Amino acid sequence: MSAKKPWCTRVTSDAKTTHIPWLGAAVLLLLPVAVLILGQFLPTYPLRVLDMILLYAILGLGLNIVVGYAGLLDLGFVAFYAIGAYSWALLASGQFDIHLPFWLVLIIGAGLAGIAGILLGIPVLRLRGDYLAIVTLGFGEIIRVLMNNLDGLTNGPQGIARIDEAHLFGWTLSTPLDFLYLLVGLLIIAFLFVWRIEGSALGTALSAVREDQDAARGCGIDTTRVKLVAFCTSAMIGGAGGVVFAAMQRFVSPESFTFWESLVIVLVIVVGGLGNPFGAILGATLLILIPEMLRAWADYRLLLYGIALVLIILSRPRGLLPRAYGPSWLMRRLGGGR
Amino acid sequence: MGSVILQQTINALTVGSIYALIALGYTMVYGVLRLINFAHSELFTAGAFIGLGLAGALGVSGHPFAGVLVGVITFVIVGLIGVSVEIVAYRPLRGTSRLAPMLSALGMAVVIQNAVMLIAGRRPLIYPSFLPNGVVEIFGAIVTYKQITIFAVAVILMVGLELFVNRTNLGVRIRAVAENAETASLVGINPNTAISLIFFIGPGLGAVAGILYSSFYGVASFTMGFVIGMKAFTAAILGGIGSIPGAVLGGFLLGAIETFATAWMPVLTGGLIGTEYRDIFAFSVLVLILLFRPAGLLGEHVSEETMVYKSDF
Amino acid sequence: MLRFDHVTKQFGGFKAVDDVSFTVRPGIITAVIGPNGAGKSTLVNMAAGSYRVSTGRILIDDVELQALPKHKIAHAGLSRTYQNIRLFDGMSVMKNLEVALVPPSIGSLVSDTFGFGGRREAEERRERCFEVLKTLGLAPFAERQAGSLAYGQQKLVELARAIVPKPRVLLLDEPAAGLNHGETEQLKQHILALRQPDLAMVLIEHDMKLIMSISDTIIVMNRGQLLAEGSPADIRANIEVQEAYLGQPGAIRDIEAAARGRRNRVRLREGEGLTWHQP
Numbered sequence: 001m002s003a004k005k006p007w008c009t010r011v012t013s014d015a016k017t018t019h020i021p022w023l024g025a026a027v028l029l030l031l032p033v034a035v036l037i038l039g040q041f042l043p044t045y046p047l048r049v050l051d052m053i054l055l056y057a058i059l060g061l062g063l064n065i066v067v068g069y070a071g072l073l074d075l076g077f078v079a080f081y082a083i084g085a086y087s088w089a090l091l092a093s094g095q096f097d098i099h100l101p102f103w104l105v106l107i108i109g110a111g112l113a114g115i116a117g118i119l120l121g122i123p124v125l126r127l128r129g130d131y132l133a134i135v136t137l138g139f140g141e142i143i144r145v146l147m148n149n150l151d152g153l154t155n156g157p158q159g160i161a162r163i164d165e166a167h168l169f170g171w172t173l174s175t176p177l178d179f180l181y182l183l184v185g186l187l188i189i190a191f192l193f194v195w196r197i198e199g200s201a202l203g204t205a206l207s208a209v210r211e212d213q214d215a216a217r218g219c220g221i222d223t224t225r226v227k228l229v230a231f232c233t234s235a236m237i238g239g240a241g242g243v244v245f246a247a248m249q250r251f252v253s254p255e256s257f258t259f260w261e262s263l264v265i266v267l268v269i270v271v272g273g274l275g276n277p278f279g280a281i282l283g284a285t286l287l288i289l290i291p292e293m294l295r296a297w298a299d300y301r302l303l304l305y306g307i308a309l310v311l312i313i314l315s316r317p318r319g320l321l322p323r324a325y326g327p328s329w330l331m332r333r334l335g336g337g338r
Numbered sequence: 339m340g341s342v343i344l345q346q347t348i349n350a351l352t353v354g355s356i357y358a359l360i361a362l363g364y365t366m367v368y369g370v371l372r373l374i375n376f377a378h379s380e381l382f383t384a385g386a387f388i389g390l391g392l393a394g395a396l397g398v399s400g401h402p403f404a405g406v407l408v409g410v411i412t413f414v415i416v417g418l419i420g421v422s423v424e425i426v427a428y429r430p431l432r433g434t435s436r437l438a439p440m441l442s443a444l445g446m447a448v449v450i451q452n453a454v455m456l457i458a459g460r461r462p463l464i465y466p467s468f469l470p471n472g473v474v475e476i477f478g479a480i481v482t483y484k485q486i487t488i489f490a491v492a493v494i495l496m497v498g499l500e501l502f503v504n505r506t507n508l509g510v511r512i513r514a515v516a517e518n519a520e521t522a523s524l525v526g527i528n529p530n531t532a533i534s535l536i537f538f539i540g541p542g543l544g545a546v547a548g549i550l551y552s553s554f555y556g557v558a559s560f561t562m563g564f565v566i567g568m569k570a571f572t573a574a575i576l577g578g579i580g581s582i583p584g585a586v587l588g589g590f591l592l593g594a595i596e597t598f599a600t601a602w603m604p605v606l607t608g609g610l611i612g613t614e615y616r617d618i619f620a621f622s623v624l625v626l627i628l629l630f631r632p633a634g635l636l637g638e639h640v641s642e643e644t645m646v647y648k649s650d651f
Numbered sequence: 652m653l654r655f656d657h658v659t660k661q662f663g664g665f666k667a668v669d670d671v672s673f674t675v676r677p678g679i680i681t682a683v684i685g686p687n688g689a690g691k692s693t694l695v696n697m698a699a700g701s702y703r704v705s706t707g708r709i710l711i712d713d714v715e716l717q718a719l720p721k722h723k724i725a726h727a728g729l730s731r732t733y734q735n736i737r738l739f740d741g742m743s744v745m746k747n748l749e750v751a752l753v754p755p756s757i758g759s760l761v762s763d764t765f766g767f768g769g770r771r772e773a774e775e776r777r778e779r780c781f782e783v784l785k786t787l788g789l790a791p792f793a794e795r796q797a798g799s800l801a802y803g804q805q806k807l808v809e810l811a812r813a814i815v816p817k818p819r820v821l822l823l824d825e826p827a828a829g830l831n832h833g834e835t836e837q838l839k840q841h842i843l844a845l846r847q848p849d850l851a852m853v854l855i856e857h858d859m860k861l862i863m864s865i866s867d868t869i870i871v872m873n874r875g876q877l878l879a880e881g882s883p884a885d886i887r888a889n890i891e892v893q894e895a896y897l898g899q900p901g902a903i904r905d906i907e908a909a910a911r912g913r914r915n916r917v918r919l920r921e922g923e924g925l926t927w928h929q930p
Contacts, residue, residue, distance in 0.1 A: 071437075073437060123625055123628065124628065133440075134571055134575060134624075135621070135628070138572065138625075141565075141617065142618045145618050149614045200773070201754055201759075201763045201773065202753075202760045202761075204750055205750065207741070207742050207750075208753075211741055214701070214737070215739065217720075217721040217722045218699060218701075218725060218737075219722075219750045220722050220723075220753070220816065221753055222720075222755065225757060229760065266444075267444075274437070302448060302452040303448075303453060305448065306447075306449035307445075307449055309441070309442075309445035309448070310426075313431070313442045314427070314430055314442065323741075
């Protein structure tokens with residue numbers, strides 16, 4: 001196990017003082033600042049790629065709650081993402097001539113996705129995890145088929161175009177750089193949120209569910225309910241990501257929400273490192289950048305992508321940044337305290 | 339009216355045969371390794387295209403006897419691909435976590451699908467029919483020879499598999515490993531042999547299903563595996579994953595549900611739910627069945643205490 | 652107080668536990684002994700909700716456990732350890748203990764996550780866990796991964812996890828199995844120190860020496876039925892028990908003498924009389 005490192009054997013003092021490791025906090029803050037500075041100098045296209053990396057990092061953080069912490073395989077995450085995207089597309093466009101503000105739709109999109117998560121989770125989460133994998137996969141397809149066929153609502157395969165420009169408290173989000181600011185902000189929020197979960201009682205309960213469900217129940221944990229909370233939270237992050245995606249593209253169609261998207265998000269966290277928030281960021285960077293770099297190979301792109309994935313998983317089955325090397329570890333290393 | 343139902347039953351049996359053949363591959367792998375072999379659906383596609391390539395290479399066109407020859411060779415080739423996939427992509431990950439091999443399988447699915455695309459091209463190809471032509475009318479229902487052949491081939495293969503697993507020495511080894519790999523290795527059975535055998539037979543059956551499917555519909559495209567594979571896996575769960583008779587039952591049942599639902603739903607709902615929802619009937623049924631029979635129809639009866647595994651992945 | 656009321660467990664046609672009734676009183680240590688297959692573990696697993704009761708009732712005071720889902724049994728005040736260690740291997744020792752204190756309601760889980768006043772309670776929970784670790788001498792391992800500890804230490808962590816929520820009934824399923832002499836001695840001290848007026852302890856063990864030295868009441872089971880109940884002295888004296896359990900009269904004394912002389916631990920299996928278990 002990777003966690004058997006000398007610093008882990010040190011006794012935790014039972015001192016109650018909350019020591020803030022300034023160095024660790026500084027390093028964590030430096031990263032987004034660096035990204036924002038980098039964003040000032042990038043031309044439009046690389047900036048769009050950077051936006052996509054951040055968006056996938058957010059989605060990865062969300063999915064990580066279910067896959068990384070609770071240890072359940074969700075192969076239909078794109079459904080929640082799609083629900084969010086269509087929320088913005090329907091509630092802020094000429095489709096029904098509804099034009100709600102961005103912040104409100106962000107909440108509505110996340111809320112609808114969360115409700116969908118609960119409705120899907122209730123029948124399935126008490127069963128084996130494998131069933132969850134296949135049922136979520138099926139759910140992703142159902143949502144896509146619905147969007148393809150509910151012509152009156154979604155315009156079917158043509159999708160919804162001419163979606164409103166997003167405004168956030170008087171600030172117009174139009175250029176990729178605007179979205180970079182928004183995404184960096186959302187990523188920080190999602191990161192802190194997920195990190196908080198990890199350290200909280202909910203995180204402890206989720207880890208116990210992942211390690212040994214039966215013993216967890218013996219310890220008084222209502223595993224079904226805890227899984228449901230995880231599933232709902234993760235769906236909400238997916239929904240919020242979808243709203244931002246739709247606002248960024250200003251066009252949505254069912255084509256953007258295929259199984260392939262779910263797969264990419266799962267791979268983001270597996271390649272990066274399950275249960276590690278840094279892993280989601282690293283994974284998103286690699287999985288968005290690699291296909292960009294393979295663009296020159298055109299037709300061979302996906303083949304090479306597949307091979308790269310198998311090789312990464314074979315060489316690092318626990319991901320590039322294993323669970324034990326998360327933000328808390330960084331804080332311990334750099335903070336000096338505790 | 340009666341003849342309409344009969345007609346639909348026959349259509350259901352045809353689709354069901356194909357689902358069942360693919361479901362067998364999923365269920366056998368799952369039974370032994372508790373792995374969802376996502377590459378299986380792409381091996382089904384690969385089987386169809388290899389069959390097509392062989393027909394061209396051997397200079398045989400759509401003739402039933404050529405079909406048997408092509409079927410056997412394809413079975414072996416795809417079987418060997420299946421064995422290599424297991425050795426390369428799954429075996430090194432055994433014992434790490436349950437998630438890693440499953441994702442490796444997803445990666446292999448991408449690799450195989452794109453390899454097929456690179457060789458055969460993006461556009462769907464017209465498929466020569468290896469199945470006999472002609473129709474026969476039974477009580478007003480029209481049955482094509484193709485349908486009869488598909489059903490017959492599927493039944494022969496299933497009976498063969500059943501006999502192999504239950505009556506032969508090798509089959510007993512497979513069952514022993516499926517039951518408990520550790521105990522099996524204690525009594526001198528090498529689990530790897532049994533696992534390789536499973537990865538030979540499962541994809542082989544899937545490949546034959548690919549040829550039958552493409553022959554029936556007359557086209558083959560490199561993306562056709564995904565949805566069919568997903569439904570076949572659903573069929574495997576429906577019947578009780580890990581159970582060979584369960585996969586067969588699940589396959590036929592799913593074929594029936596889909597055929598009848600597609601035919602009757604538009605009528606029953608006044609056109610509100612049309613045939614375009616064909617692909618999602620399967621999942622709706624799956625969720626309903628899981629609610630009432632979590633272990634599937636023929637799965638081992640599980641009480642609450644064994645329902646929850648130590649950890650899911 | 653834990654009460655078994657005409658409890659029967661049937662596996663197919665086999666009655667693993669057959670109409671067993673007894674009461675485990677708080678403040679004392681009750682040992683359940685018997686040969687393998689006597690139904691001891693089945694009894695524990697039924698109480699903890701791992702097996703469903705076929706007929707009969709199991710109660711803590713007036714709460715019927717057999718009707719509750721497993722996690723609610725824990726909330727009703729029952730904790731257990733397992734015959735085969737079941738720790739959360741990938742988590743730290745501290746986290747393993749914290750699992751047993753996770754608040755049951757969604758509301759408190761959510762408020763804990765967002766820190767609306769949940770911080771204090773979280774801190775109190777951690778203090779409680781650390782306190783237990785200290786009493787069991789596990790404090791130096793608090794941040795170690797549970798799966799990386801030695802077997803004996805893992806057994807102790809499991810005990811710690813069971814007592815952290817301050818249970819009213821504690822089921823110890825073969826706590827000494829696989830421990831060496833020194834570790835068993837240590838375990839014995841810990842168990843004795845746990846004895847409190849409001850805690851009912853049930854001990855399932857094969858180590859006769861340990862049982863005879865720490866239990867206040869012994870319940871003897873054989874073939875799913877209750878054979879005898881009494882103080883260690885009564886049981887020792889009960890020839891019938893010795894015959895049923897050990898296959899020969901006077902065996903317990905022989906075993907103890909032998910164990911003292913050879914400093915070996917003794918394990919008993921049905922029909923084998925006694926076997927030597929090298930530490």
